[in-house]
Amino acid sequence: MNNENIKKEYERWLALAKDDKDLKEELLNIKNDEDKIIDAFYRDLEFGTGGLRGVIGAGTNRMNIYVIRKASQGLANYLKKEYKENIEVAISYDSRIKSLLFAKIAAEVFASNGFIVHIFKELMPTPLLSYATRKLNCKAGIMITASHNPAKYNGYKVYGSDGCQITTEAAKEILAEINSLDIFECKNYSKFDELLKEKKIKYIEDSLLDNFINEVLNESVLKEEIDKNVKIVYTPLNGTGLVPVLKTLKRAGFCNVFVVKEQEKPDGNFPTCPFPNPEIREAMELGIKYAKEEDADLLIATDPDCDRVGIAVKDKNDFVLLSGNQTGVLLLDFICSMRIKNKTMPENPVLVKTIVTTDMAKKVADFYGVEVKDVLTGFKFIGEQIGLLEQKHMQNRYIFGFEESYGYLSGTYVRDKDAVDGTFLITEMFAYYKSKGVSLLEKLNELYEKFGYCGNYLDTYKFEGISGFNRMKEIMEDFRNNINSIAGFKVLNKVDYSLGINGLPKSNVIKMYLEKDINVVIRPSGTEPKIKTYIEISCDSVEESQLNYNKILENLKELIK
Secondary structure: OOHHHHHHHHHHHHHHOOOOHHHHHHHHHOOOOHHHHHHHHOOOOOOEOOEEEEEEOOOOOOEOHHHHHHHHHHHHHHHHHHHOOOOEEEEEEOOOOOHHHHHHHHHHHHHHOOOEEEEOOOOOOHHHHHHHHHHOOOOEEEEEOOOOOOOOEEEEEEEEOOOOEOOHHHHHHHHHHHHOOOOOOOOOOOOHHHHHHOOOEEEOOOHHHHHHHHHHHOOOOOOOOOOOOOOEEEEOOOOOOHHHHHHHHHHHOOOOEEEOHHHOOOOOOOOOOOOOOOOOHHHHHHHHHHHHHOOOOEEEEEOOOOOOEEEEEEEOOEEEEEOHHHHHHHHHHHHHHHHHHOOOOOOOOEEEEEOOOOOHHHHHHHHHOOEEEEEOOOHHHHHHHHHHHHHOOOHHHEEEEEEOOOEEEOOOOOOOOOHHHHHHHHHHHHHHHHHOOOOHHHHHHHHHHHHOEEEEEEEEEEOOHHHHHHHHHHHHHHHHHOOOEEOOEEEEEEEEHHHOOOOOOOOOOEEEEEOOOEEEEEEEOOOOOEEEEEEEEEEOOHHHHHHHHHHHHHHHHHHOO
16 A cells, blocks of 8 residues: 555544544544554554554554454355355454453344354453363354454454364455455444344353363373372463463362462553563563462463463573473473383374474384374464374374464364363373473483483564564565575475475575574564564574574574664
């Protein structure tokens, strides 16, 4: 969209966006700021397989009630073409700013289109939305969340009838329906309370949460008694995890759980953790402080929509954060060893992981005779593999799936990563090893001795606005066509997933295999204006890994700027 058209669209919003006083005020405030107007209107917020995600505010490139209405009407039109009649939809939402409002707006659109809408009475995690979509026989599910993004973001995730995030093909068809609509023609829907009285919108029964917790508890791999009085500090990071996580741990017998008070209640401003992401130490600092005061050995944190879980483990007088790869490898080894010990390992077991997740998982899986399936980045591709197994009545082969970005799932009851399940499994694993006098760090080092040390490093590079958007395209093309060595390490093989590799959908991801058992993956984020690099270095020691990483990082900073 050129600057003249951007200005016209801004003027149109100024005249027609009357349903939200916050938006009206913002539009007036940016009237003389051309850069802010351009950033808010230079494109429509991108709708893809992850749905929508963006900064809350006024404009087509923002999350607001008009964008929600348009997306919901486009999705409704798609569903009517696909299913004709008897369409039901499930909706959940997290603690973010305007999440409840956006959930109600979406419910109004779907119910006004003749659908039956099932919505939770209170905020609930993303995995519970996946579960509800399947259990209530809905044709689609909507989760209002921006996951672990900063407070200024919100999002709109779309799930199919299988409880998995929508496919690339479905996203394209929905996008076409959305693009056919004018944003201000999506109006005159019945109000939420009226539709609730007419039973076109229904609140989801509390029993569904209880059934979900039962499914999680069924994922226990322990058969022997252990001490469950271990002291744990837990933080939901002001999100949705508090109720389902505490109920699950309590029913499992883990009652000595201290909750970080400042991060206990839902709060979309995230006052003590501006980046509510358990990958980041800043988000974990308050929990670590309490863990030291309470003399706990383990800190567990779930992100705002409770689909990711991170941990910090005691190391002498401090706490060390374990990465998603490290926790995933520990869980994989624990699940496999316990299943074999208890004779519950299925025939031809399967692990599903993403292409950016550590290859150390394959070494562990090979040791236990577990098949490994690699899929594209995004847990929906792991969920898709569960669905394919289910179609063949072989879902019991699936024993675990994980991704480096702190997502884990050991069961087939949902089709997305589940931090309730992840928290439960981590707690069992921690308590089991503690009963044997082994810490999680000691166990991890034992695995490194057995399978070789593997260093994994994630770095992100921000590119804001239209100029950043274009620069990211240039960088990806440069790596695709021109980069043949990094920091003096020759690229031995380059895999371009945009070509559709090994039957996987085409994706803008490049994986480079370098000398010295090093691989580097580069891809644009699907949810933020960032490029991400994933570096994996397999070698004899931490020191060698860090040395090679530092060299590669310095070169990448020059190449990605």
